[in-house]
Amino acid sequence: MIxxxxxxxxxxxxxxxxxASVKQPGGYKFDPILEKVKPYLQKHDLVIGNLETTFSGxxxxxxxxxxxxxxxxxxxxxxxxxxxxxxxxxxxxxxLKNAGFHVLTTANNHCMDGGEAGLTRTLNVLDRYGLxxxxxxxxxxxSKRKLIVRxxxxxxxxxxxxxxTNSIPVPKPWLVGRINPKKMIADIRELKNKTDFVIVCxxxxxxxxIYPNKNEKQLMYLLFKQxxxxxxxxxxxxxxxxxxIKVKDIHGNVRNRVAASSLGNFVSTQLNRNxxxxxGMILALTLTKNDRGETDVTKVGRIAxxxxxxxxxxxxxxxxxxxxxxxxx
Numbered sequence: 070m071i072x073x074x075x076x077x078x079x080x081x082x083x084x085x086x087x088x089a090s091v092k093q094p095g096g097y098k099f100d101p102i103l104e105k106v107k108p109y110l111q112k113h114d115l116v117i118g119n120l121e122t123t124f125s126g127x128x129x130x131x132x133x134x135x136x137x138x139x140x141x142x143x144x145x146x147x148x149x150x151x152x153x154x155x156x157x158x159x160x161x162x163x164x165l166k167n168a169g170f171h172v173l174t175t176a177n178n179h180c181m182d183g184g185e186a187g188l189t190r191t192l193n194v195l196d197r198y199g200l201x202x203x204x205x206x207x208x209x210x211x212s213k214r215k216l217i218v219r220x221x222x223x224x225x226x227x228x229x230x231x232x233x234t235n236s237i238p239v240p241k242p243w244l245v246g247r248i249n250p251k252k253m254i255a256d257i258r259e260l261k262n263k264t265d266f267v268i269v270c271x272x273x274x275x276x277x278x279i280y281p282n283k284n285e286k287q288l289m290y291l292l293f294k295q296x297x298x299x300x301x302x303x304x305x306x307x308x309x310x311x312x313x314i315k316v317k318d319i320h321g322n323v324r325n326r327v328a329a330s331s332l333g334n335f336v337s338t339q340l341n342r343n344x345x346x347x348x349g350m351i352l353a354l355t356l357t358k359n360d361r362g363e364t365d366v367t368k369v370g371r372i373a374x375x376x377x378x379x380x381x382x383x384x385x386x387x388x389x390x391x392x393x394x395x396x397x398x
Contacts, residue, residue, distance in 0.1 A: 071358040073220050075268075076113035078374075079303045079332030079349050081165070081173075083122040083157040085144050086338050087386050099164035102336065105389045109351055109372055110169035114220050117227070118335060119270065119303040120173040120202075122155040124162060124194040125183025147182075152235040154182045162198040172218060174229035176204025176246040177272040178304065181237040188244060204229030204246045204270070212243040215260050223358050226260035228253070231272040232304070248273060250291060257295045261320070265364040266356060267297050274305045274331055277343055281309060281330040293326040294318055298366060299354065302330035306337070307345045311352060313369050325366040327354065336388060337376060347376040351390075 091098050103110075110116050144153035165173065173195060180188060188205050195202045206212035216227045230246040230253060239245050248271065260267050269292055274285055281289070281302075289300050293316040302309065309331035316326045333349035340346040353370035372390055379385040 070360065071221050071223060073115070073223055073225075073356045073358075074113045075115045075117065075225075075354040075356065076110055076169075077117045077301050077329070077332060077352045077354070078335035079119060080121045080177075080306065080334045080337060081118050082306075082334055082337035083155065083161060084338045086384065087336065088157060090384050090386055097158045097160040099161050100167060102386055103164060103168040103388055105387055106351070106374060107168045109390060113169070113353065115172065115218060115225065116170045117172045117174065117268070117270070117301065118165070118170055119177060119272065119301075119332075120165075120175050120191075120195075121177050121179055121303070122157040122161070123179065123183045123187045124159050124191040125156045125187030126190055147235070147237070150236045152178075155179045156183060156187070159194050159197075162194050162200060166198045166200055170200060172201045172203070172216070172227060174204045174227070174270040174272075174301075174303075175202050176229040176231040176270070178231060178233050178235045180205050180231065180245055181234040181239060184237075185240060185244060203227055204231070206243055206246075209243050212246075215256065215263070217260070217264055223266065223356070223364060224264040226264035226267045227270065228256055228260065228267070229270040229272075232274075248288075250288070253292065254295055257292065257297060261296050265358060265362070266299075268299045268301060269297050270301045270303070271330075272302075272304045274302060274309075276305055277307055277341060277346075278305055279307055279309060279345075281328075285330060289328050289330065290316070293328075296320055296322065297326070298324060298364075299327045300329065301332060301352070302328075303332060305331040306334050306340055307331065307343070308333040308348060308350060311369060311371065313366065322363075327366055327369060334376070335374060336386075338378070338386075347378075349374045349376075349388075
């Protein structure tokens with residue numbers, strides 16, 4: 070019997086206020102932000118998070134900031150869409166690696182904020198720091214290679230898709246994994262032949278809604294029927310219930326399937342004046358592979374997290390565990 074533990078978190082939403090709070094004379098010191106939750110992450114065999122920012126290179130000021138001649142902690146805005154443009158210093162990648170992350174999903178509505186060049190540079194930075202990634206790609210060839218992580222002799226396949234890119238055109242369709250059931254089913258079938266366990270990460274849903282709608286539930290069930298074991302969701306910025314159900318897939322296998330349609334924000338400031346947007350969780354999954362070669366989820370745990378902010382001359386942001394939620398099931 071082989072036992073594996075996986076930790077998954079939601080959006081790593083690096084707002085300019087957080088970036089400004091850790092600026093030092095020689096660069097940026099992000100490590101203290103995750104120091105209090107680092108022990109929870111590092112005790113797992115595989116740690117997954119959604120990188121909702123880019124590493125597009127030198128950060129620029131927006132029009133309003135230039136007029137004020139200051140480096141105010143506010144995002145630039147896309148002049149055509151009005152959406153904020155996210156871009157984070159490279160040091161954040163080092164912090165994520167040091168905190169225990171192994172895989173970052175990159176298909177989300179901000180992945181094109183730096184254009185194709187920013188997308189490419191983001192993946193180059195992740196490679197530089199030894200972080201595996203999936204969801205966005207630098208070439209056709211790379212988009213055809215599916216991410217398989219081998220943990221204790223168990224092959225775990227991970228796929229990542231987004232419902233949109235904030236109205237920013239994607240010049241080459243293979244750059245970004247988009248939610249397209251036909252393509253997703255083809256990807257899953259390819260992975261099922263090479264893996265023991267499949268995780269699909271979906272960046273979808275309505276912001277600030279606390280449960281998935283009918284269409285989102287139908288999509289998740291469709292993926293479970295194809296043999297997906299776990300769905301990790303992000304984008305609503307608030308927590309959804311985590312559900313584990315038994316589903317018989319098209320291959321005749323009855324397995325526990327975990328639907329976590331929104332893991333909330335792991336790192337963020339408060340959004341839309343909604344205090345729930347600073348709440349998240351570390352979803353802790355235990356997998357076992359038995360002597361017959363069957364891999365299944367045998368335990369689901371939840372460690373509640375929140376972003377703690379202490380106001381001062383320079384605000385301090387820390388991710389901490391616990392806000393009244395359950396720590397284990």
